[in-house]
Amino acid sequence: MIRVEDGSIVVKDLTKIFQGGFAAVDHVSFEIKDGELFGLLGPNGAGKSTTMRMLTTLLRPTEGDAFIGGHSIKDEPDKVRLLIGLVSDKLIVYDRLTARENLRFFGHLYGLGGEKLEERIDELLDEVDLSRFADRAVGTFSTGMKQRLNLVRALLHNPKVLFLDEPTLGLDPQTVRFIKDLIVQLHQSDITMVLTTHEMALAEELSERLAIIDHGKILAIGEPKRLEEENGVKNLEDLFLKLTGRQLRDTLGKEKSAPRVIRG
Ligand SMILES: Nc1ncnc2c1ncn2[C@@H]1O[C@H](COP(=O)(O)OP(=O)(O)O)[C@@H](O)[C@H]1O
Ligand SMILES: [Mg+2]
Numbered sequence: 001m002i003r004v005e006d007g008s009i010v011v012k013d014l015t016k017i018f019q020g021g022f023a024a025v026d027h028v029s030f031e032i033k034d035g036e037l038f039g040l041l042g043p044n045g046a047g048k049s050t051t052m053r054m055l056t057t058l059l060r061p062t063e064g065d066a067f068i069g070g071h072s073i074k075d076e077p078d079k080v081r082l083l084i085g086l087v088s089d090k091l092i093v094y095d096r097l098t099a100r101e102n103l104r105f106f107g108h109l110y111g112l113g114g115e116k117l118e119e120r121i122d123e124l125l126d127e128v129d130l131s132r133f134a135d136r137a138v139g140t141f142s143t144g145m146k147q148r149l150n151l152v153r154a155l156l157h158n159p160k161v162l163f164l165d166e167p168t169l170g171l172d173p174q175t176v177r178f179i180k181d182l183i184v185q186l187h188q189s190d191i192t193m194v195l196t197t198h199e200m201a202l203a204e205e206l207s208e209r210l211a212i213i214d215h216g217k218i219l220a221i222g223e224p225k226r227l228e229e230e231n232g233v234k235n236l237e238d239l240f241l242k243l244t245g246r247q248l249r250d251t252l253g254k255e256k257s258a259p260r261v262i263r264g
Helices: 048-056 076-084 099-107 114-127 143-153 171-189 200-206 224-230 236-244
Strands: 007-019 021-034 035-041 065-066 086-087 159-164 192-196 209-214 219-222
Touching: 007 048, 021 065, 021 076, 021 192, 035 048, 035 114, 035 200, 048 065, 048 086, 048 159, 048 192, 065 219, 086 219, 099 143, 114 143, 114 171, 143 171, 171 192, 171 200, 200 236, 209 224, 209 236, 219 236, 224 236
Parallel strands: 035 192, 035 209, 086 159, 159 192
Antiparallel strands: 007 021, 007 065, 209 219
16 A cells, blocks of 8 residues: 655644643643654653643643644644544553454544445454454453554554554553554554664564653653663663653552542
8 A cells, every 4th residue: 555645743842731730741842753663661650641632632732732644733633533543552442342243333433434434344353353343342351452453453443653652551461562563563664663662672672763752851852772872871770761761750640440530
């Protein structure tokens, strides 16, 4: 398949300030070339997911802008959405639907349908080795199977840019390897990819270039080997710890069922 779209990403002064004036992403600027596999690394709470959520139009920047294939995430979110796919560790698949029904549902959201969609679904299920479970309810799937389905769910519309936010979190080594191979394969087909992960070996192996961010700011950006040389360290883990320190980052998740207390 010949791809004519441009999958470049240009990020300019991107900033997200949450309630209370806390800057989760603080005037971040960088560029990703068309077809590049770019890693985004940082400790818990560094601002990786917030950056991804802005780039995927799920969250509006407080300041700055970003351009995907030349389209502003602020002014042309609909155009951006057609160009991108997002995979995170939060699975976006319905347990009550079968694998095929899930893909059909999401295909319809992208305006796909008919024979073409059914063919695409067959192709994608085959890609992630789920053809024989096509008509089983996803609620019966293992986490690894669900994540494989979740991955191709993001590929239905043939995106030019794929965002992967911790795609291997909590998965068994077999699934991690499978996803890694799929990422390599997608990279060969010229998709631009932005990957966040805590697994240094995975990031080092996959990223052509990467950025290390902490406290919403970029600390280093470039080719992994080059960054290691420049900083006199022998691997990405040492570089990461040198730049971000050894302090543990304890963050609490939001309580799910606690009622909101409004103080007047
Ligand atoms: N909706 C939100 N409201 C307030 N603070 C948030 C919100 N989302 C994220 N944060 C805070 O912003 C910071 C960055 O979060 P995040 O981007 O999720 O980090 P990462 O993905 O690098 O672990 C954290 O301190 C987090 O608690
Ligand atoms: Mg995150």
